[in-house]
Amino acid sequence: MTVIRKRLAIVLAALVAAAGAALPVRAATIDTIARQAVLIDVTTDTVLLEKAADQRMPTSSMSKLMTIYMVFEALKEGRLSLDDTLPVSENAWRMQGSKMFVELHNNIKVEDLIRGVVIQSGNDACIVLAEALAGSEQAFAEKMTARAKELGLENSNFKNATGWPDPDHYSTAKDLALLAHRLMADFPEYYHFYSEREFTYHNIKQGNRNPLLYRDIGVDGLKTGHTELAGYGLTASALRDGRRLILVVNGLPSMQARADESARLIEWGFREFDAYLLFKAGEAIEEVPVWLGAQETVPATVTTDLKVTLARADRPDMKVTLVTDAPVQAPIAKGDPIGKLVITAPGQPAKEVPVVAAADVPKLGFFGRAVAGAKYLVFGAGS
Structure with missing residues (x-):
């Protein structure tokens, strides 16, 4: 899985393979005689x-x-x-x-x-x-x-x-x-x-x-x-x-049409679409930088298994972006919200899913905070 780091966003490749995020699909490519x-x-x-x-x-x-x-x-x-x-x-x-x-x-x-x-x-x-x-x-x-x-x-x-x-x-x-x-x-x-x-x-x-x-x-x-x-x-x-x-x-228009058309639409739904598992509940999605914490990063995760349903042809073009206001300030409790996933695919509105901290991160003690503050003054936020 390719990860592209940005200051406030991390783009995760869409090739990660539920119940979770509803992602409305693009306009249907099949018509029906039903009213x-x-x-x-x-x-x-x-x-x-x-x-x-x-x-x-x-x-x-x-x-x-x-x-x-x-x-x-x-x-x-x-x-x-x-x-x-x-x-x-x-x-x-x-x-x-x-x-x-x-x-x-x-x-x-x-x-x-x-x-x-x-x-x-x-x-x-x-x-x-x-x-x-x-x-x-x-x-x-x-x-x-x-x-x-x-x-x-x-x-x-x-x-x-x-x-x-x-x-x-x-x-x-x-x-x-x-x-x-x-x-x-x-x-x-x-x-x-x-x-x-x-x-x-x-x-x-x-x-x-x-x-x-x-x-x-x-x-x-x-x-x-x-x-x-x-x-x-x-x-x-x-x-x-x-x-x-x-x-x-x-x-x-008829009993036969009801049977045949219903079967055709159900077969189309199973054939043309699939549900893809993106992340399991508790699985570390990415490490997010922490400010003034006992650890420098905290893993981000989702609270329930995250699946999306897509047309099979659209899967290669799906993108999942982790957006956080990093660095996240300590203390952080496991389960605290720390950002969101933004899921996009061709012709679809973006879907946002909250992400939370997967672990506790205590705040640094007085001496640690003093050292961190000094490093910030000397080297800046990138230190």
């Missing part, structure tokens, strides 16, 4: 592709991600258990659209209802869960919206638990991607439901509607959606070689 789309490498929180990703759109059954988030949260907090049974109201039983085929006045296990929503996209199962958690579907939808805002979904509003068409029921591709990420990160113990390919209830076997689960491309979730107004949509997640991508597409 709205976003593809994110969540390993480094890097957007690889976006198209109308902040545009409000009807989300149809992809809205059920928020419904299940609320259910998983209730499980984690102990307000529900997988073995609890919930009653089926006439409202739930009469619900149209995709169904789990719940029986009127029956009591159904929560675990079965979750599978009914996740695998079979059952509108009836959604209403059973909503009424149990909030008393009514409307009250549940209000809680969905409030919780979504707390999670950072600023452009989402829910009027029901199912995604049933309503002009005031909407989200965005970016919001759904964030929701998918939070669902996986907050409830890893329950995420396995999304990779199950089929579920039988009431002697009716239905397959998971996510077409990418049946293709060998690393997909393990999440949810499809379709209405006449929204078109065909999918929120998908794929894990390959330690990298996780989340894709949201909507407005596709």
Whole structure:
């Protein structure tokens, strides 16, 4: 690794090979027939592709991600258990659209209802869960919206638990991607439901509607959606070689287009980009000069492993610059901020990451400071 020393900046070669710094990539070199789309490498929180990703759109059954988030949260907090049974109201039983085929006045296990929503996209199962958690579907939808805002979904509003068409029921591709990420990160113990390919209830076997689960491309979730107004949509997640991508597409013209276009975009994301490890947490990046310290330098480091996602073709042109206001005055405690890394690559805005001291550096005693001051007067700062 080549190091170029400057008084206030040290440029580190980009050939150093995570979770860490999001580095927005250059404009995408692929187009999509989806009306709205976003593809994110969540390993480094890097957007690889976006198209109308902040545009409000009807989300149809992809809205059920928020419904299940609320259910998983209730499980984690102990307000529900997988073995609890919930009653089926006439409202739930009469619900149209995709169904789990719940029986009127029956009591159904929560675990079965979750599978009914996740695998079979059952509108009836959604209403059973909503009424149990909030008393009514409307009250549940209000809680969905409030919780979504707390999670950072600023452009989402829910009027029901199912995604049933309503002009005031909407989200965005970016919001759904964030929701998918939070669902996986907050409830890893329950995420396995999304990779199950089929579920039988009431002697009716239905397959998971996510077409990418049946293709060998690393997909393990999440949810499809379709209405006449929204078109065909999918929120998908794929894990390959330690990298996780989340894709949201909507407005596709057919089920086949949804399957093929989603697979094409995920394959492109894995093929054209990679996540590169720059520095490990605690690893000495460079020695920074110290003024009036018991040691003349202190190693700079990062507090967490630092990765960036880049187009493979851009890696040779990446630069990492360590900027410090050196010399740093002692005393210095391990973990004290002492500068920043500036990461640049072609066509991208610079990304700044704080660096800290990797060790303690006590202040010199009186005699040491006197000697250092004398040397400074005689030889200057370069001594």
